Amino acid sequence: MKRFSKVVVAGVLAASMVLFAGCSGGNNNADGDKDVNANAESQESNVLKVGTNAEFAPFEYVNEEDGTTIEGFDIDLINAIAADQGMTVEMENMEFDGLIMALENGSIDVAIAGMSVDPKRAKQVDFTETYYDAGLNIAVAIDDDSIASEEDLAGKVVTAQQGTTGANKAMELQEAGVVADVKLLANINVCMMALANGEVDAVIMDIPVNNRYVAAHPDEVKIAADIVAEEQEQYAIAVAKGNTELLEKLDAGLANVKEDGTYDALIDKYFGAAE
Numbered sequence: 162m163k164r165f166s167k168v169v170v171a172g173v174l175a176a177s178m179v180l181f182a183g184c185s186g187g188n189n190n191a192d193g194d195k196d197v198n199a200n201a202e203s204q205e206s207n208v209l210k211v212g213t214n215a216e217f218a219p220f221e222y223v224n225e226e227d228g229t230t231i232e233g234f235d236i237d238l239i240n241a242i243a244a245d246q247g248m249t250v251e252m253e254n255m256e257f258d259g260l261i262m263a264l265e266n267g268s269i270d271v272a273i274a275g276m277s278v279d280p281k282r283a284k285q286v287d288f289t290e291t292y293y294d295a296g297l298n299i300a301v302a303i304d305d306d307s308i309a310s311e312e313d314l315a316g317k318v319v320t321a322q323q324g325t326t327g328a329n330k331a332m333e334l335q336e337a338g339v340v341a342d343v344k345l346l347a348n349i350n351v352c353m354m355a356l357a358n359g360e361v362d363a364v365i366m367d368i369p370v371n372n373r374y375v376a377a378h379p380d381e382v383k384i385a386a387d388i389v390a391e392e393q394e395q396y397a398i399a400v401a402k403g404n405t406e407l408l409e410k411l412d413a414g415l416a417n418v419k420e421d422g423t424y425d426a427l428i429d430k431y432f433g434a435a436e
Contacts, residue, residue: 209248211239212269214257216348217322219373219431220275220396223254234431235273238292239398241423242414256347258324261285264401271411272399275367277326287402289411291395292424297327297388300364300371302356308363308385317362320344320352326394327365349374357381367394369432 215221215231224230231252243250253269260272264286277295278288299319301308308314314334321327323345331343344361346352349370355361363385364371375382398415400407418424 207248208251209239209243210251210253210268210270212253212255212260212263212272213274214260214348215254216350217257217275217367217370218349219369221273234293234427235275237427237430238415238418238424239271239273241418241427242398242411245414245417246410248410257322261399264399267401270400270404270407275370275396276399277394278397279326279329282399285402286399287404287408288397288399289408290415291397292415293396295394295396296368296390297330297365297394298368298371299385299388300353300356300366300375300382301362301385303379303381303383305362305385310386311388313385314340314363316341318342318344318360319363319365320346320355320361321365322346322348322352325367327367330388331365353378353382 213221213231213235215223215233217233219233220235221231221233224232231254236252240250253263255263257274260269260274260276261282263269264272272286275293275295276282278291282288299308299311299314308317311334317340319331319334319340320343321331328343328345331340331345334340335343344355346355349364349366352361352364352366353374356364364382365388366374368387371384375384398411400411415424
């Protein structure tokens with residue numbers, strides 16, 4: 162009788178575990194479906210969920226007066242493209258390194274954040290036609306005359322924003338034995354703080370971003386040199402891999418805002434002259 166009781170109890174426990182596992186699996190699938198379908202639902206309602214990293218002025222930054230509004234060239238551009246295609250934008254500010262993952266799990270539809278097109282990213286996401294030609298340069302302290310070219314970085318400590326092409330270039334210089342050390346930091350402001358504190362000798366960043374910071378702090382930092390690249394760095398808007406329908410809409414909207422003069426007006430607003 163004792164042995165029989167053990168068998169019965171074991172059977173009940175096993176059945177309970179199977180039932181629990183089945184219920185648990187059902188819940189996980191429901192959550193997964195919710196994430197996967199999130200971007201489809203937003204597009205059906207004509208709401209475009211846009212992810213950005215608002216620490217990359219003049220492309221995206223937080224308004225200093227209210228501390229919440231996200232502004233910048235990219236923000237105005239994606240709003241113009243969305244309006245052209247009959248959509249409204251819902252912005253989400255997040256870490257730059259999290260943008261591609263957010264596209265992959267469906268929590269956002271679009272990423273626009275001064276994101277350069279490169280082979281590694283192109284394997285993870287699909288890109289629109291490019292909308293801005295950029296490049297990298299080197300910023301140094303105002304009283305530092307020891308750096309006037311990329312070659313002068315030999316033996317120096319440099320910083321760049323993590324996840325960016327500036328970070329890639331810095332790591333490339335370190336691997337080549339040019340720079341002594343690389344500190345990858347969260348954003349341009351933290352990079353420049355490290356420069357001001359003497360923790361690093363130079364900041365490698367996208368030209369418009371470094372230039373804007375220097376223009377706002379002319380007594381603290383200066384541009385030492387441009388970095389000559391084999392290929393022109395270009396920005397584009399990213400969507401989840403295979404989201405052809407949305408990609409076509411964005412490309413159509415981008416072409417239209419370029420044709421109707423909106424794009425040139427934004428270039429003039431944020432960079433001073435139409436390109």
